[in-house]
Amino acid sequence: MKGTENKKINKNMKEKQKQGMIRDLIILGIILAVTVILLTAFPDRKGPVIGASWDFLLEMILILPAVMVILGLFAVFVPKETVVRYLGKASGIKGIILAIILGALPTGPLYIAFPMAAALLKKGAKISNIIVFLSAWACIKIPQEMVELQFLGVQFMISRLILTIIFVFIMGLFIERIIKWRDKEGGVKNAI
Amino acid sequence: MNVTAIIINGIAVVGLLIAFIKDKRKAIKSLKIAGVSFIKILPMVFIIIIIIGLLLGFVTPDQISKFIGEQSGIGGVLLVGAVGALMHIPALLSFPLAASLLESGASVTAVAAFITTLTMIGIVTLPLEIKELGKKMALLRNGISFVIAIIIALIMGAIL
Numbered sequence: 001m002k003g004t005e006n007k008k009i010n011k012n013m014k015e016k017q018k019q020g021m022i023r024d025l026i027i028l029g030i031i032l033a034v035t036v037i038l039l040t041a042f043p044d045r046k047g048p049v050i051g052a053s054w055d056f057l058l059e060m061i062l063i064l065p066a067v068m069v070i071l072g073l074f075a076v077f078v079p080k081e082t083v084v085r086y087l088g089k090a091s092g093i094k095g096i097i098l099a100i101i102l103g104a105l106p107t108g109p110l111y112i113a114f115p116m117a118a119a120l121l122k123k124g125a126k127i128s129n130i131i132v133f134l135s136a137w138a139c140i141k142i143p144q145e146m147v148e149l150q151f152l153g154v155q156f157m158i159s160r161l162i163l164t165i166i167f168v169f170i171m172g173l174f175i176e177r178i179i180k181w182r183d184k185e186g187g188v189k190n191a192i
Numbered sequence: 193m194n195v196t197a198i199i200i201n202g203i204a205v206v207g208l209l210i211a212f213i214k215d216k217r218k219a220i221k222s223l224k225i226a227g228v229s230f231i232k233i234l235p236m237v238f239i240i241i242i243i244i245g246l247l248l249g250f251v252t253p254d255q256i257s258k259f260i261g262e263q264s265g266i267g268g269v270l271l272v273g274a275v276g277a278l279m280h281i282p283a284l285l286s287f288p289l290a291a292s293l294l295e296s297g298a299s300v301t302a303v304a305a306f307i308t309t310l311t312m313i314g315i316v317t318l319p320l321e322i323k324e325l326g327k328k329m330a331l332l333r334n335g336i337s338f339v340i341a342i343i344i345a346l347i348m349g350a351i352l
Contacts, residue, residue, distance in 0.1 A: 015338075017232065021232055024235035025235050027235075028235045028238055028239050028242075028252060031242050032242065034312060035242055035245075040244070042250075045249045045250060048249035049246060049248070049249030049250070050245065051249075052244055052248035053241050053245030054239050056212035056240075056245075056288050056291075057237075057242060060290075062197040062201075063196070063200050063201070064230065064233070064237065064284075065204075065283065066197075066200045066201040066203070066204035068229050068230040068233075069207070069208060069226045069315060070200075070204050070207060071225070071226060072221075072222035072224070072225035072226030072227075072229065073204075073207045073211055073226075075222065075225050076225065077218060077222070080238040108315055110319055111317050114320055115324055117325060118324040121325070131235050131333055135312060137311050138314070139312045140312050141283065144283050146200050147284050147287045147288075148307070149196045150197060150200070151288050152287060152290060152291055152294070156280075156304075156348070156352060159257035161308070161342065164308065164344060167343065167344055170338070170340075171294070171333075171336050172339055175262070175333065175336065178245045178332060179332070181350070182328070184193070186294045
């Protein structure tokens with residue numbers, strides 16, 4: 001049963017991605033048209049616009065294929081079942097650190113993580129760990145940090161990374177407190 | 193080619209080599225996934241690249257900095273934070289966009305707020321999050337994420 005459920009989710013995701021791709025192409029077409037019109041109306045801006053686009057395109061092309069290869073390697077060699085298995089068992093400070101590391105692995109977009117988090121909660125994982133895991137998944141992804149390093153520099157990347165880890169940790173504990181406290185008041189049935 | 197790009201490409205090449213030695217079939221599968229993801233993200237890459245060109249070519253640093261620069265204050269930071277929370281673009285592509293904003297006069301605080309809300313908060317994926325994790329947890333996570341994103345951004349602005 002779990003297999004068919006997974007297949008259904010996969011099929012849904014593929015549909016969504018296909019729609020997303022078509023939407024992106026339409027937006028690209030519109031933006032290209034707008035750009036052509038703008039540059040025809042203001043020919044003196046042609047140089048700066050194309051120059052800036054070209055510089056950023058080069059910088060992207062230098063790293064994007066490599067980032068994609070790293071993403072692909074992780075998707076195949078670290079399946080999400082492994083992530084669920086490790087995180088389900090972890091607790092305490094170790095659990096939080098593991099939640100950050102597992103969330104940071106480049107294993108796909110955030111919407112994949114929601115069903116994983118829900119499954120973990122049902123299995124009894126700590127709420128704080130799940131919040132940290134979701135947040136790490138959302139904003140501490142390894143490939144993201146690499147691209148941030150490339151475009152915004154080491155100082156920016158490191159300080160944002162450290163601050164994010166600290167505050168995500170605090171947020172995890174805080175949300176766990178709120179949910180536990182409210183559950184005591186309002187009964188457990190609307191906990192999840 | 194700068195150092196970062198060399199390191200990232202180095203990691204990818206070494207990773208691939210190890211993968212091929214360990215399991216050839218799996219390695220080829222990951223290459224296929226990489227290829228497909230690359231093609232999928234390409235239209236968005238071009239969209240962002242063109243927007244960056246237009247931004248740097250048409251909008252003057254003065255105009256940008258009025259809205260989200262040093263002189264704009266907390267209002268500008270909240271505004272970019274909200275835009276980041278609403279936008280739904282791959283996080284990978286938010287960084288070149290952020291770099292171009294920084295280049296054209298946006299403050300570190302505003303750029304940090306933009307990236308942090310963009311990655312942490314998903315208004316577009318919120319219905320799915322509510323469905324999977326319940327209203328309480330999803331709303332708390334997204335709401336508090338916005339607050340901490342602004343706090344992180346303010347600290348970034350103070351130390352950088």
